[in-house]
Amino acid sequence: MKIFVYHTPELTPTDSIPDCAIVVDVLRATTTIATALNAGAEAVQVFSDIDELMEVSEKWPADKRLRVGERGGQKVEGCDLGNSPLNCTPEVVEGKRLFMTTTNGTRALQKVQNAPVVITSALVNRRTVVEYLMTTKPETIWIVASGWEGSFSLEDTACAGAIINSLCSEMGYPIDNLGGNDEVFGAVALYYQWQNQLYKLMNTASHGQRLARLECYDDLKYCADTDIVTVLPIQSEPGVL
């Protein structure tokens, strides 16, 4: 098993493909995906383009779909929901397909959608992702952080470190055995620094501050919670989890 961490979709190689790609967008797309599936959503289908989302979702029965759209942290006009994981209660999402577009997370997913296995992780479902990796032992794993419009995101790389740290301790591997690039060691060091104050990390991160300006305080708290849902969002066809 070799793990590679990429800080943004733009830094993710295009000339090769891993056995397993893990997309991370702690604030908030992959937290929302995990929460929605855990609450009984039928599936989440992702789009980078809002017009394409509208066109494809139009063909789905109206009572079985929810359009989820976010740009700049705010709900897109014409969508049913914005990107708050706290909207994804069983009453709202059960049995429904979420057609979702967000600024960075859905773009990161599309970047690796041709990998044989594509899963998403956030802190909320970190444990389930680690258990999946321990069972399936993919030869090469890429953790792709969504970042923010091409820039590094503190919370995504810390989540990558949380996954790697847990995997190493569960399997009894030293990190040197698993580390495929320098970013792996950086991610684990970052996680060590913040592991006992992840809510503070959310408030320190630049995107966390953006969300705080939009008064999404409860979202920041929820996204910092670790190992609270036991769902593995896994791609069943390109763009559908």
Ligand code: 3SL
């Ligand atoms: O960029 C994204 O994909 C979103 O998760 C950003 S936000 O947290 O919904 O603002």
